[in-house]
Amino acid sequence: MRASDVDRDRVAAILREHTAQGRITVDEFNERLEQVYASKTYGELARVTADLPEVDLRAQPARIPAPSPAPAGLHxxxxxxxxxxxxxxxxxxxxxxxxxxxxxxxxxxxxxxxxxxxxxxxxxxxxx
Known part of the structure; x- marks a missing residue:
């Protein structure tokens, strides 16, 4: 079955998460990312992440820095x-x-x- 751009972007996001967690190096990430965007089917996309554990991006906490607590005193x-x-x-x-x-x-x-x-x-x- 053919993969869409959205599917490729989702796999790229999964690879970024694995890189951030230290499972793959930046060089591996770049190689796999090239494979992701060259992939045409779901099977090709699955092979790129076959050796990595499942990652549910929706369950991951947002990587937005928490706002610093308001300092005491006046604005x-x-x-x-x-x-x-x-x-x-x-x-x-x-x-x-x-x-x-x-x-x-x-x-x-x-x-x-x-x-x-x-x-x-x-x-x-x-x-x-």
Missing amino acids: PGMKGAWGAWASAVAVTSVIWLLTDFGGYFWPMWVAGPWGALLLVSTIFGGKK
Whole structure:
């Protein structure tokens, strides 16, 4: 019976899995892969993997790296926002100290609303 491209790709995936598990070398893999794509029938495909154990690709765990656990603390973007807020408050406070120390503390209008918005975003914002 004639094999399709999908059948050849499935056998190639099986060979990749056997190579990853160390059953065949990279050179053997390349030789067998050439045989796979030259195969026209199921019998020829079966001969390529006859000396290898059965592999069910659906049962294999995905080789996608697991996401790293979220680091404790703030999201990097939120850290940047707090850093910008702190810088702006520091600059306006220095200007206030140099120009009107002891007078009306106008930097509160920079620090207060912006800080309140950041605080709400930090507490109720999502992880990303």
